Amino acid sequence: xxxxxxxxxxxxxxxxxxxxxxxxxxxxxxxxxxxxxxxxxxxxxxxxxxxxxxxxxxxxxxxxxxxxxxxxxxxxxxxxxxxxxxxxxxxxxxxxxxxxxxxxxxxxxxxxxxxxxxxxxxxxxxxxxxxxxxxxxxxxxxxxxxxxxxxxxxxxxxxxxxxxxxxxxxxxxxxxxxxxxxxxxxxxxxxxxxxxxxxxxxxxxxxxxxxxxxxxxxxxxxxxxxxxxxxxxxxxxxxxxxxxxxxxxxxxxxxxxxxxxxxxxxxxxxxxxxxxxxxxxxxxxxxxxxxxxxxxxxxxxxxxxxxxxxxxxxxxxxxxxxxxxxxxxxxxxxxxxxxxxxxxxxxxxxxxxxxxxxxxxxxxxxxxxxxxxxxxxxxxxxxxxxx
Numbered sequence: 001x002x003x004x005x006x007x008x009x010x011x012x013x014x015x016x017x018x019x020x021x022x023x024x025x026x027x028x029x030x031x032x033x034x035x036x037x038x039x040x041x042x043x044x045x046x047x048x049x050x051x052x053x054x055x056x057x058x059x060x061x062x063x064x065x066x067x068x069x070x071x072x073x074x075x076x077x078x079x080x081x082x083x084x085x086x087x088x089x090x091x092x093x094x095x096x097x098x099x100x101x102x103x104x105x106x107x108x109x110x111x112x113x114x115x116x117x118x119x120x121x122x123x124x125x126x127x128x129x130x131x132x133x134x135x136x137x138x139x140x141x142x143x144x145x146x147x148x149x150x151x152x153x154x155x156x157x158x159x160x161x162x163x164x165x166x167x168x169x170x171x172x173x174x175x176x177x178x179x180x181x182x183x184x185x186x187x188x189x190x191x192x193x194x195x196x197x198x199x200x201x202x203x204x205x206x207x208x209x210x211x212x213x214x215x216x217x218x219x220x221x222x223x224x225x226x227x228x229x230x231x232x233x234x235x236x237x238x239x240x241x242x243x244x245x246x247x248x249x250x251x252x253x254x255x256x257x258x259x260x261x262x263x264x265x266x267x268x269x270x271x272x273x274x275x276x277x278x279x280x281x282x283x284x285x286x287x288x289x290x291x292x293x294x295x296x297x298x299x300x301x302x303x304x305x306x307x308x309x310x311x312x313x314x315x316x317x318x319x320x321x322x323x324x325x326x327x328x329x330x331x332x333x334x335x336x337x338x339x340x341x342x343x344x345x346x347x348x349x350x351x352x353x354x355x356x357x358x359x360x361x362x363x364x365x366x367x368x369x370x371x372x373x374x375x376x377x378x379x380x381x382x383x384x385x386x387x
Contacts, residue, residue: 052076055094055166055323059155060297062331063147063172064187070116070139070155072099075324089135096160099139104152104169114145116155149174155327168320168327173216173292187213187292187333191259194335201337204286205344208261211290211333218298219258221246221290225269227359228282239284242272258290266347266354275356280371282360283345289334297328 059070073092099116116139147153149172157166173187191210192202209221226241246260273281293301296319303317318324340348349359355372362369 053162055157055159055320055325057155057157057166057168057320057323057325057327059168059325059327061147061153061170061172061329063149063174063329064331064333066143066146068101068141068145068147070099070327071325072097072139072157087131087134092131093135093137094159094162098158098160100156101141101145102154102156103148104154106150108152111151114141116140117142147172157323164322166320166323168323170296170319170328171294172329173213173294173331187211187216187290187331189288189290189333189335192288192335192338201285201339202335203341204338205341208259209288209290210259211292213258213292213331216258216292217250217295219249219290219292221249221260221288223289224287225272226284226287227273228284229276230280230282232278232280241287242268244268244272258292265344266351269348269357270353273357276358280358280360280369283340283348285336286338286340287334287336288338289332291330291332293330294328297326297330300326300328 053074053076056073056075057070059068061068072094074094076091101114101116103111103114105111118137119140120135120137122138122140152169152171154167154169159166189209189211191208192204194202209223211219211221213219222243222245224241224243226239229238229240230236231238249258249260300317300319303314307314316324319327345359345361348354349361350372358371360369360371
């Protein structure tokens with residue numbers, strides 16, 4: 001009887017035991033050789049690329065400002081952690097560079113060159129941040145330079161001993177003012193409308209805000225509701241206000257005229273002011289402000305906001321040639337003193353649930369200042385009381 005042991009493979013064919021052992025020993029010798037080879041190799045993994053230096057540029061031109069500002073700093077990739085450079089000015093700034101704005105007309109013909117001045121004192125600095133304030137610098141135009149919203153502008157930066165030139169070009173936010181009111185060639189608030197050469201403040205009808213910016217792409221705005229609160233016990237007056245933000249609004253491409261329509265003014269008031277039976281309140285004014293950005297800036301902001309999705313990576317966006325950052329345009333407009341119409345103010349004082357907020361009006365017939373509980377059912381002869 002044959003006493004050889006057998007072992008079965010997955011194909012279920014009998015294999016003599018000595019054949020199996022011969023293969024096992026061969027595999028063991030091969031594995032041992034590979035392990036010895038691996039053990040003799042350098043197992044350090046270098047995750048750093050070669051040293052690299054890059055310019056970091058941030059500039060937003062605004063046609064309503066008399067001084068334009070551009071931040072020019074340096075970034076680098078090395079073997080040390082980023083925190084090692086926080087207190088080293090030469091890791092944040094270039095020792096020497098030349099920067100300028102170049103202006104081009106609509107035909108892309110160069111119109112002017114304006115040097116950017118190194119400034120170490122003009123801008124407020126954040127002393128609580130981790131970066132050193134030593135040798136802080138920013139670059140600006142002088143006070144005689146003004147932006148022409150119909151032209152385009154290139155920032156050009158030459159770093160001493162470093163190639164290539166860093167540059168970027170942007171257009172300017174422009175609004176065609178067809179009404180003849182307000183400032184020309186800048187963002188224009190159309191509703192409520194300022195009255196040219198009149199001391200009377202614009203009137204808000206409680207329906208919508210409207211503005212125009214022909215080269216704008218997105219806009220964000222807010223209004224402030226200002227009022228005075230009189231304490232009936234102490235007779236002290238306190239000036240208060242709340243802010244209502246609109247969020248981002250994208251141009252509807254209809255002559256780039258934007259509007260924010262809402263019917264929530266009274267709801268906003270009710271949600272932001274608490275009831276208090278020991279006070280009387282007086283409406284003072286509305287303030288409205290809108291800021292408009294071009295498409296380049298809008299894209300940059302969208303790609304750099306924190307993400308809450310599972311995928312955390314974002315594509316890198318920059319319009320800086322031979323650098324990173326953003327060079328673009330934005331502008332803003334505001335009206336500080338807007339009054340309500342008489343009918344809207346009467347609604348503010350009389351309607352539910354605003355009645356409980358105790359906004360006062362003055363009766364034209366008697367001059368009495370009255371609140372909701374004492375206002376006659378008829379609105380005749382009642383006028384807003386402001387101060």
